Amino acid sequence: MTMSFARSIVVLVALAMTVSPAAATDLATLQQDYVDQQYGMFLHFNMGTFTNMEWTDPNGDPNLFNPVALDTDQWASTAKAAGMNYGVLTTKHHDGFALWDTDQSMYDIADPACSWYSNQSSPYYHHDVVQLFADSFRDEGLGVGFYYSIWDRSNGIDGTLSSAAATAYVKAEIHHLLTNYGFIEVLWTDGWGWQSGYSYVNFSEVYNYIKAISPDTLLLENNGMGTLQYTDVVGHEQHLPPPDNTLPAETYPTLRADSQWFYKTYDADSFKPASDMGQYIRDANASNATCLLNIGPDRNGLIQTSAVQRLMEIKDNLDNPPEPRVGNVALYKTATQSSTWPSYPANLAVDGFKGDFAHTYWDDYFPWWMVDLGEMKSIAEIDLFNRDGYGGRLRDITIEILAEDGETVVYTSPLLNPGNVLGGGVFDYANGPNPITLLLDGDGVVGQYVRVSRTPEWGYWNDSTGNKYLLTLAEVEVYRTFIPGDADGDGMVDATDAQILADYWGEADATWEMGDFDGNGVIGPGDAAVLAANWGHGTSEAHPTGVPEPATFVLLCSALVVFAAQRPERARVS
Numbered sequence: 001m002t003m004s005f006a007r008s009i010v011v012l013v014a015l016a017m018t019v020s021p022a023a024a025t026d027l028a029t030l031q032q033d034y035v036d037q038q039y040g041m042f043l044h045f046n047m048g049t050f051t052n053m054e055w056t057d058p059n060g061d062p063n064l065f066n067p068v069a070l071d072t073d074q075w076a077s078t079a080k081a082a083g084m085n086y087g088v089l090t091t092k093h094h095d096g097f098a099l100w101d102t103d104q105s106m107y108d109i110a111d112p113a114c115s116w117y118s119n120q121s122s123p124y125y126h127h128d129v130v131q132l133f134a135d136s137f138r139d140e141g142l143g144v145g146f147y148y149s150i151w152d153r154s155n156g157i158d159g160t161l162s163s164a165a166a167t168a169y170v171k172a173e174i175h176h177l178l179t180n181y182g183f184i185e186v187l188w189t190d191g192w193g194w195q196s197g198y199s200y201v202n203f204s205e206v207y208n209y210i211k212a213i214s215p216d217t218l219l220l221e222n223n224g225m226g227t228l229q230y231t232d233v234v235g236h237e238q239h240l241p242p243p244d245n246t247l248p249a250e251t252y253p254t255l256r257a258d259s260q261w262f263y264k265t266y267d268a269d270s271f272k273p274a275s276d277m278g279q280y281i282r283d284a285n286a287s288n289a290t291c292l293l294n295i296g297p298d299r300n301g302l303i304q305t306s307a308v309q310r311l312m313e314i315k316d317n318l319d320n321p322p323e324p325r326v327g328n329v330a331l332y333k334t335a336t337q338s339s340t341w342p343s344y345p346a347n348l349a350v351d352g353f354k355g356d357f358a359h360t361y362w363d364d365y366f367p368w369w370m371v372d373l374g375e376m377k378s379i380a381e382i383d384l385f386n387r388d389g390y391g392g393r394l395r396d397i398t399i400e401i402l403a404e405d406g407e408t409v410v411y412t413s414p415l416l417n418p419g420n421v422l423g424g425g426v427f428d429y430a431n432g433p434n435p436i437t438l439l440l441d442g443d444g445v446v447g448q449y450v451r452v453s454r455t456p457e458w459g460y461w462n463d464s465t466g467n468k469y470l471l472t473l474a475e476v477e478v479y480r481t482f483i484p485g486d487a488d489g490d491g492m493v494d495a496t497d498a499q500i501l502a503d504y505w506g507e508a509d510a511t512w513e514m515g516d517f518d519g520n521g522v523i524g525p526g527d528a529a530v531l532a533a534n535w536g537h538g539t540s541e542a543h544p545t546g547v548p549e550p551a552t553f554v555l556l557c558s559a560l561v562v563f564a565a566q567r568p569e570r571a572r573v574s
Helices: 004-015 027-035 072-081 127-141 164-177 193-194 203-213 272-286 303-320 495-503 523-534 549-565
Strands: 039-043 086-092 143-149 186-190 217-219 234-237 249-253 289-295 334-338 368-384 397-400 410-414 436-439 445-454 474-480
Touching: 004 523, 027 217, 027 249, 027 289, 039 072, 072 086, 072 303, 086 127, 086 186, 086 445, 127 143, 143 164, 143 523, 164 203, 193 289, 217 445, 272 303, 289 303, 334 495, 368 397, 445 474
Parallel strands: 039 086, 039 289, 086 143, 143 186, 186 217, 234 249, 249 289
Antiparallel strands: 334 368, 368 436, 368 445, 368 474, 397 410, 397 445
């Protein structure tokens, strides 16, 4: 804030011509090293902390920034204890307030109006928050990264300045961030591609400048594109990358149950369940992504006690992963929906994480969502999990099961949650997600597709909740029927199941899907006996080939017995 705005632009142009090149580590190595960190802390701490707003209004009162007990050492020690390996701080958000004394603007902590920084009687007199953060995290052996919003609504990076001036302004602030606080692993930019644009703030010029002054610093540009265009690391905001992802990636969910970024005085102790977050981090790492979990320090400048406790619970879940519930045949399957709210596709309801959600569009009067299980399955249970706090969007629901052609309806549920009789509380995610559960009697219903739809209710369109006809699904879980002998879960005990049994004969650490029908962990004669005892179960006119001729059945069972005799050394209990 020590320079006039107009004069700063002149200095910036000169600055852009005084960069000396430096040697760089191979980009692929840097990318993999970053991903291999696996788990970090995202710290949204800025003016939004003190305004209860995600996007604070520009040109606010700097004196609002007043973290009277700021302790970045506590942030770092908490991250370390939680098993994290790096941290990223919001040095400047979209309103433009800088957490350091920037030469480019008056709107920063060094503004005379910010008594927290400027008053000599303050214990934080002339304390640079960015420096405190970097020092604290390095002291704990943690990596350091900076979030920096390109879009700046207080300082003209919103179309007010010319493109050249805006680009020069951004380069000058980045120069300060990357040359005054030691090595910065990642510069995490936002509000660029999706707001300011890569032409207005010239991407090539800024990117090349970053690599010139700090060649081993990675750029993560939060553009939602899902590719390495305009970024060194692919970002996934509030959702997991695809399970088969091979690109260097980072996913960044929030700890808060309502998925907001900054601390809020309301619902301050409402967090996502430790079990869900633990599984989310494992799934991220398995998809070649590191997980940057967002924490919003409070107005005192501390990570609140309840948040620390939840982080420790997540650490315990990571150290002691629970046995997964088996049989969810919808997980990672192909999903579609009638319309899509941008960035909330159908697959988010089958990604194994209840903190993100599939979302239809606002003008879709007949919304539906559907998953393809890949093959016919015998379905025993369907669980619907809704977005936290929006119970009205999972009212008047119908579930249908369709045959393999995707058109023939073989089952239609009664109307579920009519008129929202369950209320929003049934989806109180912070205290553990409570689903709407549909249980199917007997051996279940055989089908390949599950469709969830909302029943039109015209009087509801203008209701004051604002939910309209939006359908939001945090997760849809479909559990198969476990019929003795039915390894493939299609509701029939037949030759396909016998083939599965033969393929895995003698295997230890076996599962039901491998043919372990007697539950002893090994595929062997006991499982063959279960198969034989239940042969033909579930067959009907729709599947007449399920029951073989008696002679075929005898030969098949004899073959299994002979096969077992030839491989006795593999029939063991681990």
